[in-house]
Amino acid sequence: xxxxxxxxxxxxxxxxxxxxxxxxxxxxxxxxxxxxxxxxxxxxxxxxxxxxxxxxxxxxxxxxxxxxxxxxxxxxxxxxxxxxxxxxxxxxxxxxxxxxxxxxxxxxxxxxxxxxxxxxxxxxxxxxxxxxxxxxxxxxxxxxxxxxxxxxxxxxxxxxxxxxxxxxxxxxxxxxxxxxxxxxxxxxxxxxxxxxxxxxxxxxxxxxxxxxxxxxxxxxxxxxxxxxxxxxxxxxxxxxxxxxxxxxxxxxxxxxxxxxxxxxxxxxxxxxxxxxxxxxxxxxxxxxxxxxxxxxxxxxxxxxxxxxxxxxxxxxxxxxxxxxxxxxxxxxxxxxxxxxxxxxxxxxxxxxxxxxxxxxxxxxxxxxxxxxxxxxxxxxxxxxxxxxxxxxxxxxxxxxxxxxxxxxxxxxx
Numbered sequence: 001x002x003x004x005x006x007x008x009x010x011x012x013x014x015x016x017x018x019x020x021x022x023x024x025x026x027x028x029x030x031x032x033x034x035x036x037x038x039x040x041x042x043x044x045x046x047x048x049x050x051x052x053x054x055x056x057x058x059x060x061x062x063x064x065x066x067x068x069x070x071x072x073x074x075x076x077x078x079x080x081x082x083x084x085x086x087x088x089x090x091x092x093x094x095x096x097x098x099x100x101x102x103x104x105x106x107x108x109x110x111x112x113x114x115x116x117x118x119x120x121x122x123x124x125x126x127x128x129x130x131x132x133x134x135x136x137x138x139x140x141x142x143x144x145x146x147x148x149x150x151x152x153x154x155x156x157x158x159x160x161x162x163x164x165x166x167x168x169x170x171x172x173x174x175x176x177x178x179x180x181x182x183x184x185x186x187x188x189x190x191x192x193x194x195x196x197x198x199x200x201x202x203x204x205x206x207x208x209x210x211x212x213x214x215x216x217x218x219x220x221x222x223x224x225x226x227x228x229x230x231x232x233x234x235x236x237x238x239x240x241x242x243x244x245x246x247x248x249x250x251x252x253x254x255x256x257x258x259x260x261x262x263x264x265x266x267x268x269x270x271x272x273x274x275x276x277x278x279x280x281x282x283x284x285x286x287x288x289x290x291x292x293x294x295x296x297x298x299x300x301x302x303x304x305x306x307x308x309x310x311x312x313x314x315x316x317x318x319x320x321x322x323x324x325x326x327x328x329x330x331x332x333x334x335x336x337x338x339x340x341x342x343x344x345x346x347x348x349x350x351x352x353x354x355x356x357x358x359x360x361x362x363x364x365x366x367x368x369x370x371x372x373x374x375x376x377x378x379x380x381x382x383x384x385x386x387x388x389x390x391x392x393x394x395x396x397x398x399x400x401x402x403x404x405x406x407x408x409x410x411x412x413x
Contacts, residue, residue: 001169007176011147012042014179014186014249015101017050019145021245024051025096029088031058032103036149039103053096062107062151069122070114078125088133092142097241099143105151108337111277119276120306127379134379139356139363140237143245148175148340157337178328178341179250190246197234200254203413204232204322207403209395211262212320214347216388218268222287224320224349225262228373229360232256240363250329252344255321257358259374261290263317267349269297271335271342271385279337280304283384291315292351307351313378318354323347325389325409339383347387347406352380 001007022028028047032040044055068077091098111119127134136142155167162170176182180189209230214222235251236244269283280300285292285308292315297304308315323346329336330345354375356362362370367377393406405413 001172004172007181008039009042010184010186011176011179011181012039013046014181014190015145015147016043016046018187018190019147019246019249020099020101020143021243022047022050022052022099022143023097023241023243025053026051027054027056027091027094027096027098028052029056029058029091029098029100030103031060031100033105033149033151034059034061035105035151036103039149043101043103062105062110062153066110066114069111069119074118074122077122080126080129085130085133088136092133092136097142099245100137100145102144102146103149104146104338104340105149105154106274106338107151107153107277108157108274109153109278114277116276116278116303116306119278120310123276124310124379131379138353138381139240141240141363143237143239143243145245145247145249146340147179147249148338150175154337158334174332174334178332180328194235194246197252197254198236200411200413201232201234204254204256204395204405207395208398209403210398211396212322212405213394213396214267214386215392216268216390218270218388219284220265220267220386220388220391222265222267222386223263224317225259225264225290225374226320227257227259227354227359227375230256230259231358231360231362233355233358237357248340248344250341250344252327252329253321253323253348255319255358257354257375258317258320258349259290260313260316260318260354260371260376261374263287263290267386269384269386270346270388272299272337273342273382273384274337274339275300275303275307275382278303280307280384290317307380307382310352310380311378313376314352314380314382316351316376316378317349318352318376318378318381319348319350319358319383321348321350321383322393322405322411323387324406324411325387325391342385343383345387346385347391347393348383348385350381350383352376352378352382 150171159167282298
């Protein structure tokens with residue numbers, strides 16, 4: 001690819017300095033697959049140049065991950081050791097603090113053909129073990145960011161008509177395009193983009209909505225009641241120390257917390273969803289009093305059931321997000337088979353936990369206080385796409401007005 005090295009460096013600088021935004025004296029932890037080494041090396045240098053005290057890189061490998069899941073005993077795979085949690089907490093509790101960058105290159109079908117029950121139990125055990133660290137990220141007590149790079153299995157899934165090398169080049173180009181790197185000035189382009197999303201966020205908060213209603217010709221007819229004192233958020237987040245960071249790269253959403261008991265109706269998925277390294281396609285779920293009471297999927301129905309039965313809170317939703325069909329990810333015309341991208345091509349909901357920051361003062365509240373506001377509690381947070389090209393979305397204000405938010409899949413607010 002022409003100018004690839006230059007674009008890769010711009011991408012690395014952007015995801016470090018705008019995405020995770022390490023502060024002087026902080027430690028940056030980078031989680032990265034082996035094939036991401038060239039990008040990780042650039043990120044390490046960028047973080048040090050930004051003033052990071054130290055940069056630690058944790059390497060991973062999909063082939064090893066599959067072999068462990070396929071051949072390892074469940075007892076061994078769930079035998080977590082204290083250091084695996086403490087390596088995050090020790091830095092988080094240190095004077096300088098910590099921030100975390102996840103570089104992902106997910107194979108959408110990494111665990112295809114492996115016992116799904118085993119995968120679910122192993123992943124559930126890890127989520128339970130890491131819950132104390134999850135409190136840091138869910139409450140934005142630390143900066144964190146997720147960005148992507150291609151892998152051959154993922155590139156071939158997105159571009160099945162191309163050979164491996166051509167598919168990798170095509171996916172790199174697509175990532176650079178939708179992440180606003182190709183134009184040559186991603187920092188300024190993202191600042192302008194975040195300002196646009198912040199304007200929409202402020203308009204949504206000014207409406208003082210009690211619910212949003214989704215309709216589309218595919219059969220979706222869903223009313224999402226909002227949590228008490230719900231707050232709409234957009235691209236950028238702010239840590240408890242006031243540091244601005246960008247959790248997802250890319251991002252196109254304005255989102256808030258549903259009330260866990262006030263979701264009614266039926267909704268149809270509009271894009272395949274990857275869960276536990278396997279695909280769920282063409283799904284439908286029905287809600288009554290906030291909980292899924294019926295579901296179906298043309299592919300992966302058993303897998304969808306495992307997701308919904310993950311824990312007490314996984315049949316309720318913790319997020320509702322508005323994303324226009326005009327987003328760069330959707331305009332690309334490509335299905336990414338990656339939630340990081342596909343959730344930014346369509347409106348979505350998330351089964352599982354609410355983000356405490358999406359209710360007023362939520363990061364300072366206890367779990368019991370959050371529950372009292374209708375904020376869902378779960379170890380899961382799994383986004384699924386529900387937006388369609390003809391989505392019509394209205395909001396009901398607490399003063400009784402009905403306001404049109406989306407027409408034909410795009411903002412009209």
